[in-house]
Amino acid sequence: MVPVLSLQSNPAERDPAELASIIARAALGEESAWEELMGLYARRVFAMARSRLHDDDLAEEITQSVFVTVATKLGQDKGSGTSGYDEQGRFEPWLFRITMNRVRDLCRKRSRHATPTAPEHMSVLQAPDEPGASGQDEFQSQSNQLKNALEQLSERDREIIELRHHGQLSFKQIAEISGDPIGTLLARHHRALKKLRDLMEHHSNQPQNQTGEAL
């Protein structure tokens, strides 16, 4: 049985009023407020970008760009004491909508200038799947299979999965981003999970070469 890692940390539960206070202070350029916001959201934004781009540098660049956009928007009309951000209570959907748009734009640019992936880079996604490997290696192998399966999901299904499991958003928040009813999202999420399961089963039933790639 594959050891399943439990979640080590969850986003701290924030009282909406407290979050609003942090955002208000951030809008005035207060550094401590920005530290708090980054502590809450930077890793989640980074994980969304990393999952899609498989590149730490690009993921970092996108995370930085997202926060600069948020700062620019929050900092608007700073002199008049009002903020350019007026979506009270919807900060997270707003933040992750910006993230998704950035990731999509970058993926589009990359697909326009796509070059064949070198085999050494493919090994990032396809680690060895050796029999008798230790539990951690087995988990790594399963993770790689899962990443490969994620690549085969449709764009919408993948976004739901990533918003949910990398961005740690609730279905209500995902619904605010996508504009879909929650019921539809739940059904799509469930279908996506089943598809991932089928893809992984299909992958594990196929004979594989030394790099774990299905033949």
Add this chain to the structure above:
Amino acid sequence: MNDHTNDNTNPLHLHGDPEVERIESMLDALGQADRDAMPAHTHARMLEAVSGVFAPAPISIAQAEQEQTKLVQRSPAWKFRIAAAMFLATATTLGIVAVQPWSSGPTQPAPTDSTSTWSLASFEQDFDAYLALDEVGDDQLDEAVADWELWAQTIDTDVDASYLDQDLFGEPTDGAI
């Protein structure tokens, strides 16, 4: 099972399939791994980038006015520099003009050249011949012109007579020419 903050998973989202639940747990773990992969220095870089958004403008209006004042104060020096440049340019031009051979003046003897002397003599001869022809040919030309006029009148008379003989203004003949 997912234990996200603000999780509003409703009872319809119960999976019941342990394999699907396992996939969901793996996705949670994958997300956690991606979150943990963020480099430690990213926070510092982001703070720096964000603080740049809130940094004051590099030049305030007061600073701009000070710069303008400095420019105004600097203007006499610029005038002096322009005058010096103009003086240098004039002096250089005069120097170049003074060195040129065509600036030596009429006091120096003109260089003698056999070719130019020959050309001048030839031109004088041609001019004299033209004047002589002009004087000589005047009377003869008048006579020739008078002869041509008489001959032209003769032709005119002949042409008129021939047209009258043909009776061109008589009855039309079915459009035939």
